[in-house]
Amino acid sequence: MIIEEIRIDRLEMPLKHPFETSFGKLMARDFLIVSATSGDITGYGESTAFPLPFYNEESTETVLYILKKLIIPQVLKMENLEHPEDLDPIFQSVKGHRMAKAALEGAVWDLYCKKKGISLANALGGTKTEIDVGVSIGIEPTIGELLDRVGSCIDQGYKKIKVKIKPGFDVKPMQAIRERFGMDVPLMADANSAYTLQDIDLLKQLDPLNLMMIEQPLAYDDIIDHATLQKELSTPICLDESIHSVDDARKAVEIGAARVINIKVGRVGGLTEAKKIHDYCQAMDIPVWCGGMLESGIGRAHNIAITSLANFTIPGDTSPSDRYWEQDITDPEIKFHKPGVIKVPEGPGIGYGINEQAFNDYVVGTETFSR
Ligand code: OSB
Ligand code: MG
16 A cells, blocks of 8 residues: 555643653643545554653654654655555664654554454454453542542452552552552552662562552663562562563563563554564563553554453553543543453454544644655
8 A cells, every 4th residue: 555645633632630650740641643544544543752751762742753854754655565564664764762653653553454444453463352451540649539549440340450659659558558448459559660779678568568560660771670679579570661672571571570561552662563572471471461651542442452462461551531531532432341341343443433523622733744
């Protein structure tokens, strides 16, 4: 196929509830939707970068720059794009900038599947017809408010409760959750790289709490110190920020830095690399789950598709639309079909349409590029 047009829309979607992590507080999502058109069919992808580089090195502006300057011009010149993997030589020519690549690659995967009339989940080799999902709860102003939110999420049927921690808001809130809701709730903590090896004694205090895992306790670019920490902890370590590729996953697993891996499609440069990490981890008996970046329904639909692969055995952060937005941009919105469970759509591509009205209401800028 030939891609005739690529469009970038910048959207600003207010969050229903502020989301605070160890790296900052978000009131709204400011992000890009990339759409790629061939003939009368359009595919959609989402950039998961934040406006500022507080989670990883990328930002909305760097994604825009790389797409406009390097990736889109090359893609619009391609004469023989038969499969999304044909983008690889273009991607190889640019070091890093994986969220930029993933946004474009996602649009091409959706377009490719829609042209073939197959679902994205099937095209990726997914076998599940429904996925279990969890929720990621931000840092709340008080332990009381955190307990209220945890209770409400348990009542809604979420299959995993993840709580953000940071220095000063870690052991006490996690203990309080266990005291209130018991030791059996599937519970984990995400530190977003807020600690160092100096904090080993503090992190060890989480061990008696029977957490499923602790996510990215140490630096965003570290693998080695996590292996040192894992030797001291009984709680499994899960890596998020540190894993950009199947090679990173292999290094982390080989040295014992991660017993679980969080796969985020954007962070690893797209669905093709996400699948490679999944396949490697499956062969190594390392369970994986799909993380989230507070995506709109479009990014979330991609996450649902990849989560249909068999080794996504742990519920992901792929919560339904109403956990984030008053109104999402997909039609239909993403919903539970039973508590804590989302059906994998069977329609072509991502399997969700676009709610044009809602989409346009959130757009703050549009740029179009043609052959
Ligand atoms: O570390 O997983 C993370 C949100 C923004 C940035 C980083 C992370 C998160 C989440 C929320 O945990 C996941 C979601 O609900 O989309
Ligand atoms: Mg994380």
